[in-house]
Amino acid sequence: MEKEEFYKNLQLKGYRLTQRRQEIIDYLFTFPNRYIAAREIIEYLQSKHATLSFETVYRNLHTLRDEGLLVELQFGTEAHYRIPCTIAHHHHFVCLACGRTYALLSCPMSTIKDFPEGFEILYHRFEIFGLCADCQKAEQPTLVNALISNQVDANLSKRE
Amino acid sequence: MEKEEFYKNLQLKGYRLTQRRQEIIDYLFTFPNRYIAAREIIEYLQSKHATLSFETVYRNLHTLRDEGLLVELQFGTEAHYRIPCTIAHHHHFVCLACGRTYALLSCPMSTIKDFPEGFEILYHRFEIFGLCADCQKAEQPTLVNALISNQVDANLSKRE
DNA sequence: AAACTAATCATAATCATTACGATCTAATTC
DNA sequence: GAATTAGATCGTAATGATTATGATTAGTTT
Numbered sequence: 001m002e003k004e005e006f007y008k009n010l011q012l013k014g015y016r017l018t019q020r021r022q023e024i025i026d027y028l029f030t031f032p033n034r035y036i037a038a039r040e041i042i043e044y045l046q047s048k049h050a051t052l053s054f055e056t057v058y059r060n061l062h063t064l065r066d067e068g069l070l071v072e073l074q075f076g077t078e079a080h081y082r083i084p085c086t087i088a089h090h091h092h093f094v095c096l097a098c099g100r101t102y103a104l105l106s107c108p109m110s111t112i113k114d115f116p117e118g119f120e121i122l123y124h125r126f127e128i129f130g131l132c133a134d135c136q137k138a139e140q141p142t143l144v145n146a147l148i149s150n151q152v153d154a155n156l157s158k159r160e
Numbered sequence: 161m162e163k164e165e166f167y168k169n170l171q172l173k174g175y176r177l178t179q180r181r182q183e184i185i186d187y188l189f190t191f192p193n194r195y196i197a198a199r200e201i202i203e204y205l206q207s208k209h210a211t212l213s214f215e216t217v218y219r220n221l222h223t224l225r226d227e228g229l230l231v232e233l234q235f236g237t238e239a240h241y242r243i244p245c246t247i248a249h250h251h252h253f254v255c256l257a258c259g260r261t262y263a264l265l266s267c268p269m270s271t272i273k274d275f276p277e278g279f280e281i282l283y284h285r286f287e288i289f290g291l292c293a294d295c296q297k298a299e300q301p302t303l304v305n306a307l308i309s310n311q312v313d314a315n316l317s318k319r320e
Numbered sequence: 321a322a323a324c325t326a327a328t329c330a331t332a333a334t335c336a337t338t339a340c341g342a343t344c345t346a347a348t349t350c
Numbered sequence: 351g352a353a354t355t356a357g358a359t360c361g362t363a364a365t366g367a368t369t370a371t372g373a374t375t376a377g378t379t380t
Contacts, residue, residue: 018358039336052348054361058337060358075235077368078336094275103278108268108286116253116262118293126268126286133278176377192343199367218368220327237337238367267324321380323352328375349354 001086003029006069020045028070029084033100035073035080065113073147075129091126097135126158161246163189166229174228180205180216188230188243195233195259196241235289251286257295264288 253262
Protein backbone atom coordinates (compact mmCIF):
# COMPACT_ATOMS: atom_id res chain seq x y z
CA MET A 1 0.00 0.00 0.00
CA GLU A 2 1.27 3.41 -0.91
CA LYS A 3 1.46 6.21 1.61
CA GLU A 4 -1.31 8.33 0.03
CA GLU A 5 -3.58 5.30 -0.04
CA PHE A 6 -2.76 4.67 3.61
CA TYR A 7 -3.81 8.20 4.55
CA LYS A 8 -7.03 7.84 2.58
CA ASN A 9 -7.89 4.51 4.24
CA LEU A 10 -7.35 6.10 7.60
CA GLN A 11 -9.73 8.92 6.83
CA LEU A 12 -12.32 6.61 5.29
CA LYS A 13 -12.35 4.82 8.62
CA GLY A 14 -13.15 8.11 10.31
CA TYR A 15 -9.73 8.96 11.72
CA ARG A 16 -8.13 12.35 11.34
CA LEU A 17 -4.82 12.76 9.63
CA THR A 18 -3.06 14.63 12.41
CA GLN A 19 0.49 15.87 12.36
CA ARG A 20 1.76 13.26 14.85
CA ARG A 21 -0.13 10.45 13.19
CA GLN A 22 1.23 11.38 9.82
CA GLU A 23 4.77 11.60 11.16
CA ILE A 24 4.49 8.12 12.65
CA ILE A 25 3.19 6.69 9.39
CA ASP A 26 5.80 8.52 7.33
CA TYR A 27 8.54 7.24 9.57
CA LEU A 28 7.42 3.65 9.14
CA PHE A 29 7.17 4.12 5.38
CA THR A 30 10.84 5.10 5.29
CA PHE A 31 11.75 1.55 6.39
CA PRO A 32 10.21 -0.87 3.92
CA ASN A 33 10.14 -4.47 5.12
CA ARG A 34 11.33 -3.65 8.60
CA TYR A 35 9.94 -3.88 12.10
CA ILE A 36 10.54 -0.71 14.11
CA ALA A 37 10.33 -0.68 17.92
CA ALA A 38 7.82 1.71 19.50
CA ARG A 39 10.77 3.19 21.38
CA GLU A 40 12.54 4.06 18.12
CA ILE A 41 9.49 5.94 16.89
CA ILE A 42 9.24 7.80 20.19
CA GLU A 43 12.91 8.76 20.05
CA TYR A 44 12.55 10.01 16.52
CA LEU A 45 9.44 12.09 17.23
CA GLN A 46 10.87 13.46 20.46
CA SER A 47 13.89 14.75 18.57
CA LYS A 48 11.48 16.76 16.40
CA HIS A 49 9.01 17.75 19.15
CA ALA A 50 10.35 18.04 22.66
CA THR A 51 6.81 18.01 24.07
CA LEU A 52 5.80 14.67 22.58
CA SER A 53 3.82 12.41 24.88
CA PHE A 54 4.56 8.67 24.82
CA GLU A 55 0.90 8.05 25.00
CA THR A 56 0.35 9.64 21.61
CA VAL A 57 2.70 7.20 19.93
CA TYR A 58 1.40 4.11 21.69
CA ARG A 59 -2.20 5.11 21.15
CA ASN A 60 -1.64 5.66 17.45
CA LEU A 61 0.27 2.43 16.98
CA HIS A 62 -2.49 0.48 18.68
CA THR A 63 -5.25 2.22 16.78
CA LEU A 64 -3.54 1.55 13.47
CA ARG A 65 -2.85 -2.04 14.46
CA ASP A 66 -6.47 -2.58 15.52
CA GLU A 67 -7.60 -1.24 12.15
CA GLY A 68 -5.28 -3.66 10.37
CA LEU A 69 -3.19 -0.78 9.00
CA LEU A 70 -0.06 -1.83 10.90
CA VAL A 71 1.39 -5.18 11.89
CA GLU A 72 2.73 -5.71 15.40
CA LEU A 73 5.37 -8.21 16.45
CA GLN A 74 6.72 -8.73 19.94
CA PHE A 75 10.38 -9.69 20.23
CA GLY A 76 13.07 -8.92 22.70
CA THR A 77 11.31 -6.88 25.37
CA GLU A 78 9.51 -4.54 23.01
CA ALA A 79 6.63 -4.37 20.56
CA HIS A 80 7.66 -3.66 16.97
CA TYR A 81 5.57 -2.30 14.09
CA ARG A 82 5.64 -2.22 10.33
CA ILE A 83 3.57 -1.40 7.27
CA PRO A 84 1.80 -4.64 6.33
CA CYS A 85 2.94 -6.74 3.44
CA THR A 86 0.64 -6.65 0.45
CA ILE A 87 1.04 -10.29 -0.45
CA ALA A 88 -1.22 -12.96 1.05
CA HIS A 89 -0.72 -14.52 4.48
CA HIS A 90 2.82 -15.65 5.04
CA HIS A 91 5.63 -15.65 7.61
CA HIS A 92 9.03 -14.06 8.03
CA PHE A 93 12.66 -14.31 8.77
CA VAL A 94 13.30 -11.38 11.15
CA CYS A 95 16.69 -9.84 11.82
CA LEU A 96 17.03 -9.25 15.58
CA ALA A 97 19.42 -6.36 15.09
CA CYS A 98 17.76 -4.20 12.43
CA GLY A 99 14.21 -5.59 12.28
CA ARG A 100 14.40 -6.26 8.55
CA THR A 101 12.17 -9.07 7.34
CA TYR A 102 12.40 -11.61 4.57
CA ALA A 103 9.23 -13.27 3.35
CA LEU A 104 8.76 -16.97 3.76
CA LEU A 105 5.91 -18.00 1.55
CA SER A 106 5.06 -21.37 3.02
CA CYS A 107 2.76 -21.47 6.04
CA PRO A 108 3.20 -24.42 8.40
CA MET A 109 -0.53 -24.54 9.16
CA SER A 110 -1.25 -26.16 5.83
CA THR A 111 0.79 -29.26 6.62
CA ILE A 112 -0.57 -29.98 10.09
CA LYS A 113 -2.76 -32.99 10.62
CA ASP A 114 -2.62 -33.84 14.32
CA PHE A 115 -5.01 -31.25 15.79
CA PRO A 116 -6.03 -31.87 19.40
CA GLU A 117 -9.69 -32.73 19.66
CA GLY A 118 -12.04 -29.80 20.21
CA PHE A 119 -9.26 -27.18 20.21
CA GLU A 120 -10.43 -23.84 18.81
CA ILE A 121 -7.61 -22.12 16.94
CA LEU A 122 -7.53 -18.36 17.39
CA TYR A 123 -4.20 -17.50 15.81
CA HIS A 124 -0.76 -18.88 15.18
CA ARG A 125 2.70 -17.42 14.99
CA PHE A 126 5.75 -18.57 13.18
CA GLU A 127 8.92 -16.55 12.93
CA ILE A 128 12.54 -17.36 12.29
CA PHE A 129 14.84 -14.96 14.15
CA GLY A 130 18.48 -14.35 13.47
CA LEU A 131 20.90 -11.92 11.92
CA CYS A 132 20.78 -10.68 8.35
CA ALA A 133 23.98 -10.70 6.32
CA ASP A 134 24.59 -6.99 6.95
CA CYS A 135 24.13 -7.15 10.72
CA GLN A 136 26.44 -10.12 11.16
CA LYS A 137 29.30 -7.81 10.32
CA ALA A 138 28.36 -5.15 12.86
CA GLU A 139 26.63 -6.73 15.81
CA GLN A 140 24.47 -4.30 17.77
CA PRO A 141 23.87 -4.22 21.52
CA THR A 142 20.07 -4.41 21.10
CA LEU A 143 20.57 -7.97 20.02
CA VAL A 144 21.57 -9.19 23.44
CA ASN A 145 18.23 -8.59 25.11
CA ALA A 146 16.28 -10.21 22.38
CA LEU A 147 18.43 -13.28 22.61
CA ILE A 148 18.32 -13.62 26.34
CA SER A 149 14.59 -13.28 26.55
CA ASN A 150 14.17 -16.04 24.03
CA GLN A 151 16.79 -18.39 25.34
CA VAL A 152 14.04 -20.98 25.70
CA ASP A 153 14.06 -21.68 22.00
CA ALA A 154 17.81 -21.97 21.88
CA ASN A 155 17.64 -24.50 24.69
CA LEU A 156 14.86 -26.43 23.07
CA SER A 157 16.81 -26.96 19.91
CA LYS A 158 19.94 -27.90 21.86
CA ARG A 159 18.05 -30.80 23.40
CA GLU A 160 17.05 -32.15 20.05
CA MET B 161 11.82 -35.95 33.86
CA GLU B 162 10.64 -36.93 37.30
CA LYS B 163 10.76 -34.52 40.19
CA GLU B 164 13.53 -36.37 42.08
CA GLU B 165 15.64 -36.45 38.95
CA PHE B 166 15.03 -32.74 38.50
CA TYR B 167 16.31 -32.03 42.02
CA LYS B 168 19.36 -34.17 41.42
CA ASN B 169 20.19 -32.44 38.13
CA LEU B 170 19.94 -29.12 39.86
CA GLN B 171 22.42 -30.17 42.54
CA LEU B 172 24.77 -31.75 40.04
CA LYS B 173 24.95 -28.36 38.37
CA GLY B 174 26.02 -26.87 41.71
CA TYR B 175 22.74 -25.30 42.79
CA ARG B 176 21.30 -25.71 46.25
CA LEU B 177 17.91 -27.23 46.77
CA THR B 178 16.36 -24.43 48.81
CA GLN B 179 12.87 -24.30 50.20
CA ARG B 180 11.65 -21.61 47.77
CA ARG B 181 13.28 -23.27 44.80
CA GLN B 182 11.77 -26.59 45.66
CA GLU B 183 8.35 -25.03 46.10
CA ILE B 184 8.55 -23.42 42.68
CA ILE B 185 9.57 -26.67 41.05
CA ASP B 186 6.92 -28.64 42.93
CA TYR B 187 4.28 -26.17 41.89
CA LEU B 188 5.20 -26.52 38.23
CA PHE B 189 5.22 -30.30 38.55
CA THR B 190 1.60 -30.23 39.71
CA PHE B 191 0.60 -28.93 36.25
CA PRO B 192 1.86 -31.38 33.67
CA ASN B 193 1.86 -30.01 30.13
CA ARG B 194 0.92 -26.51 31.14
CA TYR B 195 2.52 -23.10 30.97
CA ILE B 196 2.20 -21.18 34.25
CA ALA B 197 2.66 -17.40 34.40
CA ALA B 198 5.39 -16.10 36.71
CA ARG B 199 2.65 -14.08 38.41
CA GLU B 200 0.72 -17.26 39.25
CA ILE B 201 3.76 -18.76 40.91
CA ILE B 202 4.31 -15.56 42.89
CA GLU B 203 0.69 -15.50 44.04
CA TYR B 204 0.89 -19.11 45.12
CA LEU B 205 4.13 -18.69 47.07
CA GLN B 206 2.97 -15.45 48.63
CA SER B 207 -0.09 -17.19 50.01
CA LYS B 208 2.25 -19.58 51.78
CA HIS B 209 4.95 -17.07 52.79
CA ALA B 210 3.85 -13.48 53.30
CA THR B 211 7.47 -12.31 53.14
CA LEU B 212 8.22 -13.72 49.70
CA SER B 213 10.24 -11.45 47.44
CA PHE B 214 9.29 -11.30 43.73
CA GLU B 215 12.93 -11.34 42.93
CA THR B 216 13.32 -14.80 44.35
CA VAL B 217 10.77 -16.22 41.96
CA TYR B 218 12.02 -14.40 38.88
CA ARG B 219 15.64 -15.24 39.68
CA ASN B 220 14.86 -18.91 40.10
CA LEU B 221 12.78 -19.12 36.96
CA HIS B 222 15.55 -17.50 34.95
CA THR B 223 18.25 -19.65 36.48
CA LEU B 224 16.31 -22.81 35.75
CA ARG B 225 15.51 -21.62 32.25
CA ASP B 226 19.15 -20.78 31.57
CA GLU B 227 20.13 -24.27 32.70
CA GLY B 228 17.58 -25.80 30.35
CA LEU B 229 15.56 -27.14 33.27
CA LEU B 230 12.50 -25.01 32.47
CA VAL B 231 10.97 -23.79 29.25
CA GLU B 232 9.83 -20.19 28.92
CA LEU B 233 7.15 -18.86 26.59
CA GLN B 234 6.01 -15.29 26.26
CA PHE B 235 2.35 -14.72 25.48
CA GLY B 236 -0.16 -12.09 26.46
CA THR B 237 1.89 -9.65 28.54
CA GLU B 238 3.63 -12.23 30.71
CA ALA B 239 6.34 -14.86 30.63
CA HIS B 240 5.13 -18.40 31.25
CA TYR B 241 7.07 -21.46 32.39
CA ARG B 242 6.76 -25.22 32.34
CA ILE B 243 8.67 -28.40 32.93
CA PRO B 244 10.23 -29.32 29.57
CA CYS B 245 8.81 -32.05 27.43
CA THR B 246 10.95 -35.17 27.30
CA ILE B 247 10.37 -35.85 23.63
CA ALA B 248 12.58 -34.29 20.95
CA HIS B 249 12.19 -30.78 19.58
CA HIS B 250 8.63 -30.00 18.62
CA HIS B 251 5.93 -27.33 18.87
CA HIS B 252 2.65 -26.80 20.64
CA PHE B 253 -0.94 -25.89 20.60
CA VAL B 254 -1.32 -23.58 23.62
CA CYS B 255 -4.59 -22.80 25.37
CA LEU B 256 -4.72 -19.06 26.09
CA ALA B 257 -6.99 -19.52 29.07
CA CYS B 258 -5.35 -22.32 31.07
CA GLY B 259 -1.92 -22.61 29.47
CA ARG B 260 -2.31 -26.28 28.71
CA THR B 261 -0.29 -27.52 25.75
CA TYR B 262 -0.77 -30.19 23.14
CA ALA B 263 2.24 -31.49 21.30
CA LEU B 264 2.56 -30.99 17.60
CA LEU B 265 5.27 -33.28 16.38
CA SER B 266 6.03 -31.74 13.03
CA CYS B 267 8.45 -28.83 12.90
CA PRO B 268 8.00 -26.37 10.03
CA MET B 269 11.75 -25.78 9.77
CA SER B 270 12.23 -29.09 8.01
CA THR B 271 10.12 -28.09 5.03
CA ILE B 272 11.59 -24.65 4.37
CA LYS B 273 13.65 -24.12 1.28
CA ASP B 274 13.66 -20.37 0.57
CA PHE B 275 16.22 -19.11 3.07
CA PRO B 276 17.39 -15.53 2.51
CA GLU B 277 21.00 -15.42 1.48
CA GLY B 278 23.51 -15.10 4.31
CA PHE B 279 20.86 -15.06 7.07
CA GLU B 280 22.14 -16.63 10.30
CA ILE B 281 19.29 -18.42 12.08
CA LEU B 282 19.42 -18.10 15.86
CA TYR B 283 16.06 -19.53 16.84
CA HIS B 284 12.52 -19.94 15.60
CA ARG B 285 9.14 -20.03 17.23
CA PHE B 286 5.96 -21.64 16.14
CA GLU B 287 2.88 -21.82 18.30
CA ILE B 288 -0.80 -22.26 17.65
CA PHE B 289 -2.89 -20.39 20.22
CA GLY B 290 -6.53 -20.94 21.00
CA LEU B 291 -8.91 -22.46 23.51
CA CYS B 292 -8.88 -26.05 24.64
CA ALA B 293 -12.18 -27.93 24.72
CA ASP B 294 -12.57 -27.37 28.46
CA CYS B 295 -11.94 -23.64 28.40
CA GLN B 296 -14.36 -22.98 25.57
CA LYS B 297 -17.15 -23.80 27.99
CA ALA B 298 -15.95 -21.40 30.68
CA GLU B 299 -14.13 -18.46 29.13
CA GLN B 300 -11.75 -16.76 31.52
CA PRO B 301 -10.93 -13.06 31.74
CA THR B 302 -7.20 -13.63 31.33
CA LEU B 303 -7.92 -14.55 27.77
CA VAL B 304 -8.77 -11.02 26.72
CA ASN B 305 -5.32 -9.54 27.22
CA ALA B 306 -3.57 -12.29 25.43
CA LEU B 307 -5.84 -11.87 22.47
CA ILE B 308 -5.62 -8.13 22.26
CA SER B 309 -1.86 -8.11 22.40
CA ASN B 310 -1.71 -10.55 19.53
CA GLN B 311 -4.39 -9.01 17.38
CA VAL B 312 -1.75 -8.66 14.71
CA ASP B 313 -1.96 -12.32 13.89
CA ALA B 314 -5.73 -12.25 13.79
CA ASN B 315 -5.52 -9.38 11.33
CA LEU B 316 -2.93 -11.09 9.22
CA SER B 317 -5.11 -14.11 8.66
CA LYS B 318 -8.10 -11.91 7.90
CA ARG B 319 -6.20 -10.39 5.03
CA GLU B 320 -5.45 -13.75 3.55
C1' DA C 321 29.07 -27.16 65.01
C1' DA C 322 31.66 -23.65 62.44
C1' DA C 323 32.54 -21.75 58.20
C1' DC C 324 31.56 -20.59 53.60
C1' DT C 325 29.02 -19.00 49.98
C1' DA C 326 24.67 -19.36 47.57
C1' DA C 327 20.09 -17.87 48.03
C1' DT C 328 16.68 -14.98 50.13
C1' DC C 329 14.55 -10.87 51.84
C1' DA C 330 13.55 -5.92 51.97
C1' DT C 331 13.47 -2.25 49.47
C1' DA C 332 13.75 0.47 45.61
C1' DA C 333 14.42 1.24 40.80
C1' DT C 334 13.71 0.35 35.97
C1' DC C 335 11.48 -0.37 31.53
C1' DA C 336 7.66 -0.56 28.63
C1' DT C 337 3.26 0.73 28.58
C1' DT C 338 -1.31 2.68 30.03
C1' DA C 339 -4.60 6.16 32.28
C1' DC C 340 -6.80 10.64 32.83
C1' DG C 341 -8.27 15.29 32.66
C1' DA C 342 -7.28 19.66 30.52
C1' DT C 343 -6.12 21.65 26.22
C1' DC C 344 -5.68 21.87 21.36
C1' DT C 345 -6.70 21.04 16.39
C1' DA C 346 -8.47 18.74 12.04
C1' DA C 347 -12.55 18.37 9.76
C1' DT C 348 -17.36 19.85 9.30
C1' DT C 349 -20.96 23.19 9.26
C1' DC C 350 -22.88 27.73 9.01
C1' DG D 351 -13.44 31.52 6.18
C1' DA D 352 -15.00 31.74 11.07
C1' DA D 353 -17.42 28.97 14.41
C1' DT D 354 -18.22 24.53 15.95
C1' DT D 355 -17.21 20.03 17.73
C1' DA D 356 -15.52 15.73 18.45
C1' DG D 357 -11.26 13.49 18.04
C1' DA D 358 -6.39 13.81 19.16
C1' DT D 359 -2.68 15.55 21.92
C1' DC D 360 -0.22 17.02 25.97
C1' DG D 361 1.22 16.89 30.77
C1' DT D 362 1.45 14.30 34.36
C1' DA D 363 1.13 10.37 36.91
C1' DA D 364 0.31 5.53 37.54
C1' DT D 365 0.64 0.71 36.39
C1' DG D 366 2.42 -4.07 35.65
C1' DA D 367 6.14 -6.92 34.90
C1' DT D 368 10.62 -7.34 35.83
C1' DT D 369 15.41 -6.25 37.53
C1' DA D 370 18.93 -4.34 40.93
C1' DT D 371 21.28 -3.98 45.40
C1' DG D 372 22.99 -4.69 49.81
C1' DA D 373 22.07 -6.78 54.28
C1' DT D 374 20.57 -11.11 56.19
C1' DT D 375 19.58 -16.05 56.24
C1' DA D 376 20.22 -20.88 55.31
C1' DG D 377 22.05 -25.10 52.49
C1' DT D 378 26.14 -27.49 52.17
C1' DT D 379 30.87 -28.71 53.28
C1' DT D 380 34.75 -29.38 56.51
